[in-house]
Amino acid sequence: MTDRAASDMIDFSYFPGCSMATTSKECSLSLIQACKYLGLNLIELDDWNCCGSSSAHCLDIQLGFELSVRNLTLAPANRPLVVMCPSCFRNLRQAKHHLAASRKLQESVARRYDNLVAGKLDIIHFLSVVGQMDMEKLQEKAVWSLHKIKIAPYYGCMLAGPPPFKPQQGDSFCIERMLEAFGARIVLWPNIRWCCGTFLTASKPDVARDAVNQIMESAVASGADCLVTACAMCQINLEMRCTLEKKIPVLHFSEILAIAMGADEEQWNTWFRYHLVDPRPLFAKLEAAS
C-alpha cells in the first residue's frame, strides 16, 4: 500500500511520552505506520517533557500539574493533541481540567508562558481517534484478514480516569469494534480493565506479579491466542512480570491496526523483536482480506 498524498492528511499534534520514546518503541513505530495508512499526520510536540508519570502527583501535586502544563503550552490550539500512553493522557487531561477551573492558575501560567491554549486544546487518546472512525471504511481498507486469530481485548485501567471525566464517545468497545472490522475472533473474558500494577512492578514486584498472573491466566483460559492492549505500561508489565508457564503474546493496539491495514512481515518483525513473548508465529500464515 502506498502512502497518501500529504494534502489528504489530517494534522494532529502528538505527545509521545517517555514510554513511546524508550521502553515501548515498537508501539510508537507501529502507531506512526498505522497513521500513514489512516491518513493522519502526527506532528510531535517540540521539546516535550515527561508528564510526571505516577511519581509526580504521588509526591507533589503542584509539580505534576506544572510538568503537564508545560507540554500543553507547546501545543497549537488549531489541531487536537493525540496521546498514545493512557497515563500521560490522564495527566495532561487532568492539568487542563485544573487549569480551566482556576483563574489563579490561569494567571500564573499566563505570566510564564506565551502560548496559553490549554482551555481550547482538544486532548484525545489515539484509541478515541480510531473509535470515531467509520468501521466499515476501515474494513474496506484492510489488507490482511485477522479471522484466524482469537483476541482478548485489554484496555487497562488508566483510560477510565477520575470522576470529572466521563468516558469519551466510542471508547468502551473501540478495540472490539476495530478487531471485528478486521475479522478477528474476539473472546469474552473478565479482566478487560483490571489494573496491571503500574509502578508497583518496580517497588512491589510480588504485588504486580499477582495482578499480572491473574490477568494472563484468565486471558489464556478464555482461549485467546493473544491480548491486544491500549496501554504500553500494561503491555510491558504483562510480558515482564508474568510467571505462568502458559503465556500468550501481548500486542499493542497500534501493532494489530497497522498489520491489518497493510504492514508487511519485515515491518512487523522490527516491532516484534522488542517483545519478550514472540508474537511472530501468530502472523506466519495471514490471509489477504477479501
Next chain:
Amino acid sequence: MSGNIDILHEQGRGKSFSDEIRILCGVNISTCLQCRTCASVCPFYEAMGHAPHTLFRKIQYGLRQDVLTSSAIWICVGCNTCASQCPAGIDIVAVMDVLRQLALETNMPIPEEDILNFHREVLHSIERYGRTHKLEIMLRYKIKSGHLLADLDTGMIMLAKRKLDLRPSRVHAVNEIKRLFKKTWQET
C-alpha cells in the same frame, strides 16, 4: 493512635481532618456511604490492608496519624477502578494524592520506603533530563533500596531486548524543567 476518637474535639477547634482535605483538593469525603464498593473492586485491597472506605471513616473520625502513616496510601496506584464505581462519585485518587502529600509535609514515618524511593528516583531523573531515563532510575533505586540483585535476570533481558536505553532521551530546555521543581519531594 488507639481508637482515640476526637472528632467533636477537632470540630470544636475549627477545621476537621475532612474539612482540610476538602479545602486542599475540593473533594468532600463526608458523602462516603461506607458501602464498600471500593473495597470490592480494588485490585490491591489485600496488599493495601485498608480499602478507601476504611480510610475515609478514619478521616471522618479525625484519626489523622493512623491514616497518614498507613501503607495503603502508598500502595494505591491511582487506577481509578474504585472511583469509577463509587456511587457517591468521590474522586478517591485525588484524596490519596493529598494524603501522601500531607504525610510528607508533616514528616510522618513512611511505611513503604521502597515506593517512596522509587518515586524520588523518577523525579530525580525528570529534574535532570526532563524525561525519565529508566535504566538509571532502576539502578539508583536498587542501590538505594539495597535490592541490588533482585530482578537482575529481568533487567538483563530488558537490556538484551533493547528496551532499556543506555543514554537518556533529553529535553533541550532542561533549565525550564529544573525551575518547575520545588523542594518538597526531595530528601532533607
